[in-house]
Amino acid sequence: MKYIIFDFDGTLADSKEAFLRAWNKLSEKYKYEKLKVEDYELMRGLSIKERSKHVNFPMHKLPLFMPEFLKVYRESITEITLFDGMKELLRDLEKSGYRAAIISSNAEKNIREFLLHNGLDNITEVLCSSRIFGKDKIINKFLKKHNLQQAEVIYVGDECRDIVACKKAGVKVIWVGWGYDAAEIAQAENPDYSVYKPEEILQVIR
Template sequence: MKPIIVDFDGTLADSTAALVAAWNIIAQKHQLKDISLKDIDGLKKLSLMERSKLLNLSMYKVPLVLPQFYQLYRQSLQDIRPFKGMKEVLLELAKRGYKIMIISSHAKDTILTFLKLNDIHCIAEILYSNPIAGKDKAIEKFIKKSTIPADEMLYIGDEQRDIIACKKVCVPIIWVGWGYDAKEAIQYLQPDYQAVAPHDIVKIIDSL
């Protein structure tokens, strides 16, 4: 069973509204810049450093802000749904014998609650990614205990940091265009494959 690692926020879960609401509560508390849903398209085109500067989020504030942010986010789980078509894609890949996994910096019980609420039962494993350490550490840890070589795995994600992490551990990545980073923000990183819509994922895997 070849593993397919799927990013959670922005790839599987359409959580933009919940993230904006949680961020603005945190922003008010820590003197950060608040955002609205209409700001999202502009933010998607920026690099991680440009976003941090715009939002007034310095690196020393990150360890303080993130735990509070995720706690607020979890309270909105009942309002978060999978992107249209993603549930069907995961079910199809699982039916074909792939081991479907989710990677996220959210707690495992948060992901399990989302899966239960949305009747998704094809996830074999959940990988926790420390938001400070980076996703490559979580992927590398999984690779070390797996019998499948890294270049025979596949990652599906939407952000610059997903592509950077995959390049560090030599795992091919399908970047998806409906998430948090626009094409302008990721183009220079040259992801292995690009999907405009969920059904493109199956087409790409069929072509491999």
């Protein structure tokens, strides 16, 4: 194992409030249903298609909507925090000789600003997909760039689409229980490992 690849939102970063703020700002503009903090748990138990139906959002508009959403999201980037235990995990991974990277469907500019703001200089590789279902292609690109075998990396993510992408790319995946998808949704996709505390990630890798 050489590289630990992390998802960003819901895995490394607790961006729930930034997401809700950006969504509600744009939902007012485009007449979609607004979300309250208490809607978060309900949404965790829904698939992406069910979520889009819940907020009256047509999925075919996603490619046009995402760039504007991520731009508004960036307004809250300094308020987004690392999940408790993540900074210590990244430090321990570095001490153990592992390299860390991020592959996300967020914008690279947002992620790099977050890393800079939080003093995280041990993640130098950030790759982003403009499509929320395109992570498998980015993972394959990462493997090719670094001349890595599939068994030399493991992906850490919080959503079903992370699990599906990893299976397509042929790499192992650790699902984390503190992110956007609830356990009953994620477990249906059979992740290789499931963890509920950041320190358990290092236990799995070792």
